[in-house]
Amino acid sequence: MAEADTIVVDVATRIFQDLGDPQTVNNAGDDSWRAPLWQALTDSGLTLAWVPETAGGSGGARADGFAVLGLAGAHAVTLPLAETLLGGWLLAESGLEAPQGPIAVAPTRHQDRLTLAQDGTLAGTACQVPFARDCDSLALAAEGADGPVVALVAGHDCAIRPGLNLAGEAKDDVIFDGARPRLIAPAGADRDALMLMGAAARAMQMAGALQTLLDLSVRYAGERKAFGRPIAKFQVIQHDLARLAGETAAAVAAANSAGAAIEASERVDAGLLLDVAAAKIRVGEAAGTGAAIAHQVHGAIGYTKEHILHRFTHRLWSWRDDFGPESVWATRLGESVAAAGADELWPTITAA
Amino acid sequence: MATSIRFDPIRLPPETEVLRGEVRAFLAEEIAAGGFDPRGGYAAERFDRSFSRKVGAKGWIGMTWPRQYGGHERSFLERYVVTEEMLLAGAPTRGHFVADRQSGPILLRHAPEDIKQDILPRITAGECTFCIGMSEPDSGSDLFAAKTRAEPVDDGWRINGRKVWTSSAHYADYMIGLFRTSAPADDNRRHGLTQFLVDLKAPGITIRPIQFPTGKHDFNEVVFDDLILPADHVLGEVDMAWKQATSELAYERSGPERFLETIEVLIELVRVLGAAPDSRGSEGIGRLVAQLHTLRRMSISVAGMLAAGEEPMLQAAMVKDLGTNWEQALPGLARDLAAFADSSPTNRATFDSVIQNATAVAPKLTIQGGTTEVLRGIIARGLGLR
Structure with a gap:
C-alpha cells in the first residue's frame, strides 16, 4: 500500500503550525489568519491534491490528501479544505476541470437527492452543506435523466439558507431549484x-x-x-x-x-x-x-x-x-x- | 505529537488468504466428520488431543518457529489467520494454543538446547499441552507479590507453595511457573522472581479442580510440596523474570482471541434478525460490525508491528482493553436487539444457548491475561502519566 508522500506531510505540517496554530487562531478574535492560511495551502497545491496535474491540480495520491486532512483535524483547521479536496476529486473523476478557489460539495446527507432535469436545470435542496456560502463554487452529484451526473454550480446561482455548526462554521441549506450548472458531465463518481x-x-x-x-x-x-x-x-x-x-x-x-x-x-x-x-x-x-x-x-x-x-x-x-x-x-x-x-x-x- | 499512537494500516498479505482457505476447508471437513461440535460451548475451554494432533499434522502449530524444532518458519501474519479461523469455527484448540502462543516462544528464547529438542517438536505435533502458573491466592494482578518459593538445592531447586486459577493444569503436560527465588530488592519490588519449566507428572504436585459458577471445570489449584526441579529447568535469568517476556506479553494481549472467543453471538444475532431487520436491528448490527472490524484492524496492525520486530506494548494493551470490553458487552447488546425478532424456533434456540454461554463467560474476559485495571495502568504509563 502506498504511504503518504513525506514531503507533502512535511509541507502541510509546517503550514498548519505557522499559519493555523489553534492558540493563535483562538486568540485572534477575527478572521485575519484565514486568508494567509488558505493562500499557503493553495500555493503549495494541497487544496487540489486530488486533481490530476493535467486538469490543473497537483496530482497527489489519495493517501496524500487523507494525511493532510488528518493534520488539518489535528490543528482544528476551519477552512473548506476537505470540501475543496472532495470537490476537485468529484469533478476530476467525471473529467471536469476544478475551478480556482474553495469548492463546497453537495449533498452531504444520505437523504438529500438532487436531480437534473432535461432542460438543464437542477431541483432539490441539500441540507447542512459545510462552508456552502464561503465557496464560490459547488460541486454536486445529481440524478440526471440518463443516469447520475456531476455538475459545477456557481454559489450565487443557488439560494442559500444560512446556518452554523456548533463550532461556528457555515453549514447551509442550499436550494438548487432552477439553478443552471456551469459544467455537467456523466458521473465518474456518483452520489x-x-x-x-x-x-x-x-x-x-x-x-x-x-x-x-x-x-x-x-x-x-x-x-x-x-x-x-x-x-x-x-x-x-x-x-x-x-x-x-x-x-x-x-x-x-x-x-x-x-x-x-x-x-x-x-x-x-x-x-x-x-x-x-x-x-x-x-x-x-x-x-x-x-x-x-x-x-x-x-x-x-x-x-x-x-x-x-x-x-x-x-x-x-x-x-x-x-x-x-x-x-x-x-x-x-x-x-x-x-x-x-x-x-x-x-x-x-x-x-x- | 507527544502522545502520538501508531496503528499502521497493515493488511494481511494475499498469501495468507490462500492459507485461510485451507484452514476453512480443514475445519469444515472436521465438523462434517463429527470431529468436533462447533456449538460445543466456550471453545477456549475445550481440550481435544486428537484435534490438536490433526492441527499439528497440518503444520499449524509453532508455525513461526525454526524448522529444527519442528516449526515451519512461516510468518506471524499467517499464524494470525489460522488463529482467527480456529476461533470462528469454535475449534477445541486448548490442547495446543497456550504452548503455541507463549510457552513455546519462551522455551525458544530461554530453554537449553536439549529441552528445546525434546519439547518443541512435541508441541508442534499437537502432543504436548502447556499451562501458565502465574496467579496465587494472594497474587493476581499484583504478579510481583508471588510467594511460591524456589530454593536452591543440590543440582536444582525445591519448590513449595501453590498456584491458583491455573487453566488446563488437569490435562497439561507442563507448566511455565513463576516462582520466588529471592526477596524483592529495596529499589525494585519486581526483583526476585524466576520462570521455571515444570513437568506436571513429577512427584510433589497436586492438582485440584476449582469450578466456574456454571459448574464447568477449567481452573485448578496446583500445589507444590517439595517438588524438585533440575537446574536446567530455569528459563532465563534467575531473579530477573520481570525483564523477560515483553514481546510474549504483546502477543498474548493483542491476538484475535481477545475479541473473537464468543463471536458466534454476533453471527447468531444476524441469523435471528433475518435478511431484512428493522432499522433498530440493522443499526445495532452495523455498529457491532464496525466495532469488530476496527478491533481486527488494530489487532492486525499490532501483529504486523510485532512481525517487524517492534514491541508495541502500549498498542497491545489497548487491543486487549478495547477487545475484551467489547466482547464482554456483546451478549447484552445482542440480547436487547434479538428481543424483537420473530425468528424460527430453531434459530432462536441456538441463539439463546449461545447467549447463555457468552453471558456466563463474559466476566472472565476482562480478568484473564491482565485485568482491565492493570491494562489501563500500562496504557497510562505509556502516556507518561506514571
Whole structure:
C-alpha cells in the first residue's frame, strides 16, 4: 500500500503550525489568519491534491490528501479544505476541470437527492452543506435523466439558507431549484461515492482532532495540581486518559484503514462500504466518548472560550454529522450484512 | 505529537488468504466428520488431543518457529489467520494454543538446547499441552507479590507453595511457573522472581479442580510440596523474570482471541434478525460490525508491528482493553436487539444457548491475561502519566 508522500506531510505540517496554530487562531478574535492560511495551502497545491496535474491540480495520491486532512483535524483547521479536496476529486473523476478557489460539495446527507432535469436545470435542496456560502463554487452529484451526473454550480446561482455548526462554521441549506450548472458531465463518481469519500475524509479529520485532544488532556493533567499533586497522579484520571487513548487509537486505526482501502481501490464504490462505514461509525463514537473525557479532565478551564479545547471538541461533535452520522452508516452497514446472511459475515470481514 | 499512537494500516498479505482457505476447508471437513461440535460451548475451554494432533499434522502449530524444532518458519501474519479461523469455527484448540502462543516462544528464547529438542517438536505435533502458573491466592494482578518459593538445592531447586486459577493444569503436560527465588530488592519490588519449566507428572504436585459458577471445570489449584526441579529447568535469568517476556506479553494481549472467543453471538444475532431487520436491528448490527472490524484492524496492525520486530506494548494493551470490553458487552447488546425478532424456533434456540454461554463467560474476559485495571495502568504509563 502506498504511504503518504513525506514531503507533502512535511509541507502541510509546517503550514498548519505557522499559519493555523489553534492558540493563535483562538486568540485572534477575527478572521485575519484565514486568508494567509488558505493562500499557503493553495500555493503549495494541497487544496487540489486530488486533481490530476493535467486538469490543473497537483496530482497527489489519495493517501496524500487523507494525511493532510488528518493534520488539518489535528490543528482544528476551519477552512473548506476537505470540501475543496472532495470537490476537485468529484469533478476530476467525471473529467471536469476544478475551478480556482474553495469548492463546497453537495449533498452531504444520505437523504438529500438532487436531480437534473432535461432542460438543464437542477431541483432539490441539500441540507447542512459545510462552508456552502464561503465557496464560490459547488460541486454536486445529481440524478440526471440518463443516469447520475456531476455538475459545477456557481454559489450565487443557488439560494442559500444560512446556518452554523456548533463550532461556528457555515453549514447551509442550499436550494438548487432552477439553478443552471456551469459544467455537467456523466458521473465518474456518483452520489454514493461522494458520501463514501466524504465520510472517509471526515473520519481522518476527526482522528487527527482526537490525537490533539489526547495530547492536550495528557499535558493538562500533568500541569494541573489539586490536592497537592498533579491530577495525572490520581489513578482515576490515569484510567480516564487511558480510555481516551484507547478511543483515539481506535479512531486512528479505523480512519487509516478507510484511507488505505480507498488508496488501494481502483474505484470508490460499494466495495468500500465496510471500511468506510466502520471508520465513520467508530470514529464518531470515539469523538463522543473522547470529547466527554477531555472536558472532564480539563474541568472548568476547558469550558471557556479562552482555552482551545472547544476548537477540537466542538468540531468533533459537528463533524460526526457530515456525510452521514454513525446511526445512518450503521443502519446501511447492518442492512448489507443482514441481507448477505449470517454465514457471510465473517467472510465479508476477512475479505475487506 | 507527544502522545502520538501508531496503528499502521497493515493488511494481511494475499498469501495468507490462500492459507485461510485451507484452514476453512480443514475445519469444515472436521465438523462434517463429527470431529468436533462447533456449538460445543466456550471453545477456549475445550481440550481435544486428537484435534490438536490433526492441527499439528497440518503444520499449524509453532508455525513461526525454526524448522529444527519442528516449526515451519512461516510468518506471524499467517499464524494470525489460522488463529482467527480456529476461533470462528469454535475449534477445541486448548490442547495446543497456550504452548503455541507463549510457552513455546519462551522455551525458544530461554530453554537449553536439549529441552528445546525434546519439547518443541512435541508441541508442534499437537502432543504436548502447556499451562501458565502465574496467579496465587494472594497474587493476581499484583504478579510481583508471588510467594511460591524456589530454593536452591543440590543440582536444582525445591519448590513449595501453590498456584491458583491455573487453566488446563488437569490435562497439561507442563507448566511455565513463576516462582520466588529471592526477596524483592529495596529499589525494585519486581526483583526476585524466576520462570521455571515444570513437568506436571513429577512427584510433589497436586492438582485440584476449582469450578466456574456454571459448574464447568477449567481452573485448578496446583500445589507444590517439595517438588524438585533440575537446574536446567530455569528459563532465563534467575531473579530477573520481570525483564523477560515483553514481546510474549504483546502477543498474548493483542491476538484475535481477545475479541473473537464468543463471536458466534454476533453471527447468531444476524441469523435471528433475518435478511431484512428493522432499522433498530440493522443499526445495532452495523455498529457491532464496525466495532469488530476496527478491533481486527488494530489487532492486525499490532501483529504486523510485532512481525517487524517492534514491541508495541502500549498498542497491545489497548487491543486487549478495547477487545475484551467489547466482547464482554456483546451478549447484552445482542440480547436487547434479538428481543424483537420473530425468528424460527430453531434459530432462536441456538441463539439463546449461545447467549447463555457468552453471558456466563463474559466476566472472565476482562480478568484473564491482565485485568482491565492493570491494562489501563500500562496504557497510562505509556502516556507518561506514571
